[in-house]
Amino acid sequence: MFQGQAMLSPTELAEFLGVPLHTVYAWRHKGTGPKGCKVGKHVRYRMADVQAWLDVQAEPAR
Numbered sequence: 102m103f104q105g106q107a108m109l110s111p112t113e114l115a116e117f118l119g120v121p122l123h124t125v126y127a128w129r130h131k132g133t134g135p136k137g138c139k140v141g142k143h144v145r146y147r148m149a150d151v152q153a154w155l156d157v158q159a160e161p162a163r
Contacts, residue, residue, distance in 0.1 A: 106147050106148060106149055107147070107148040108138075108140075108145040108146065108147060108148070109145065109146045109147075109148065109151065110143070110144075110145060110146075111125045111126065111129075111144055111146075114135070114146050114151065117151070118151075129144065134154065135150050135151045135153075135154035135155075136150040136154070137150075
């Protein structure tokens with residue numbers, strides 16, 4: 102059994118974040134979203150990279 106990190110497709114990432122799929126593609130095009138990995142011709146996102154990106158996006162407590 103594979104014990105590696107969870108990987109998300111762009112569709113799964115959009116569902117996880119609750120944003121339209123187009124937004125995920127726009128982030129990738131602009132370089133503003135979570136780090137993605139090319140696996141053959143497919144883009145996949147490591148859950149650890151998504152969590153790190155979310156930490157940076159979090160607004161500071163007021």
